[in-house]
Amino acid sequence: MTKDNATILVVEDNRTNSEILRRLLQPYEVLVATDANHALKILERERPDVILLDIMMPGMDGYELCATIKSRPALHDIPILFITARTDEESLVRAFDVGGSDYVTKPFRSKELLARVRIQIAYRRALERLRTMAVTDELTGLRNRRAFFSEGAALCERIRARDGTLGALMIDIDHFKQVNDRHGHAVGDRALRLVADELRRAVGEGYLLGRIGGEEFTILAPDRDEDEAIAFAEALRRTIAELPLVADGEPVRLTLSIGVVCRRLGELGLETLLKIADNRLFKAKHGGRNRVYPSPDTKFGGTDANPDQR
Ligand SMILES: Nc1nc2c(ncn2[C@@H]2O[C@H](COP(=O)(O)OP(=O)(O)OP(=O)(O)O)[C@@H](O)[C@H]2O)c(=O)[nH]1
The missing domain is CATH 3.40.50.2300 (Response regulator)
Structure with missing residues (x-):
């Protein structure tokens, strides 16, 4: 230069x-x-x-x-x-x-x-x-929805070609509307940036991370099995729950609900994989939020050892 x-x-x-x-x-x-x-x-x-x-x-x-x-x-x-x-x-x-x-x-x-x-x-x-x-989400600097899906499709092609597995995490901040309502949009934006920074720090080599909606993030984790993907999601959940965000002199608690799936791709497309992860996110929300579904507990010998497929 x-x-x-x-x-x-x-x-x-x-x-x-x-x-x-x-x-x-x-x-x-x-x-x-x-x-x-x-x-x-x-x-x-x-x-x-x-x-x-x-x-x-x-x-x-x-x-x-x-x-x-x-x-x-x-x-x-x-x-x-x-x-x-x-x-x-x-x-x-x-x-x-x-x-x-x-x-x-x-x-x-x-x-x-x-x-x-x-x-x-x-x-x-x-x-x-x-x-x-x-291709960039202006607020967080992460991949935007369009970039996430186009790079995700290319990643799937590569994984399918070598008959590999792909983990998907659908991540949603809990009760985020309340953060905005209570502290204002600027604090909401700060919270989104903070979460994005933590996710960015946590993802490994070859992972794909994007902000695909307002308070929704997605991670694709290649070559993991489901137990590893769940453990990764659980670590993320804990990290975010401990973030020290303070607004108007009071702590703002941020928690995540995360739906996780991991599959050998075969005929499975990205859309289907994410749909399964999204359904599991829904279960995490309805199970009480601030949790991963399937949870590490159920996965390893709890009551729901065989979670839904779709
Ligand atoms: N500050 C800020 N807020 C956003 C942005 N994008 C979306 N939101 C807000 O995110 C909130 C999402 O609210 P809901 O979909 O109702 O979900 P929630 O309150 O997180 O509740 P649950 O997902 O059910 O736990 C809405 O209030 C949106 O206005 C953004 O870029 N900045």
Whole structure:
């Protein structure tokens, strides 16, 4: 990273040109590739903010390389600025048709080049911000509902492919309306952030955590058996019950009800798994709240050793 906090990949087979560009792009970190294969190799490990791409190169030309980069989801958003000596309409239109964002013509004009690069960096940054906003719950910083379900579906695919198990926890804060009613919405928001922070701290590597509703959170825990998922939920319940939230000089007690299920996925989809967890959450609520269902007690020899399936 540099003073301007951006990296530019220059793909140019002519060494004199690439040196000129390196000098002109001095405010930025500059990587240079001498042909398309070299560029693709660099892109395996680097994510430049902008790519400056020569059209005429030996082997794969700039148009083809641009189309290849744009076909790869991980690279798709990197703006490509063509470097070209060709100014005929057909060549320029083709640059846009293969996914280019803009072009600069040779010989380079320093200020114009920098202005065009700057605008692409700003565009890239704005796109990144929008993408992050689209998947993030603004209040807690957790995955929002949409992101949770789309990442959850992908996680299920991976687990199904290796015939693994998936645990699901449906988590709901008890009597949350009373927190709002008694202390106001701002305290309610503070409570939600506090709970979210604890959940974030508790989840393990590979877990998926999201805020899927107002005071509802969900965790997917891969490769666990049901006893482990229940023990994990019980630990969460205890942690939250001890949170030291104080409002208007009095302690605010937050408790969770949690429905837990764990299955080998097989034909089972995410929606069905979560439905089972949701039904169990309902049982936890009706069993008196501040509890996990199936509870560790019933699970390990209590009265309801065979809890409902749906
Ligand atoms: N402060 C705050 N409150 C929220 C937010 N989203 C939802 N809520 C509140 O969460 C409360 C949920 O209330 P209910 O669904 O009745 O549930 P509850 O009071 O938690 O009762 P049980 O779930 O039955 O234990 C409502 O009062 C919502 O206004 C939020 O982003 N901030």
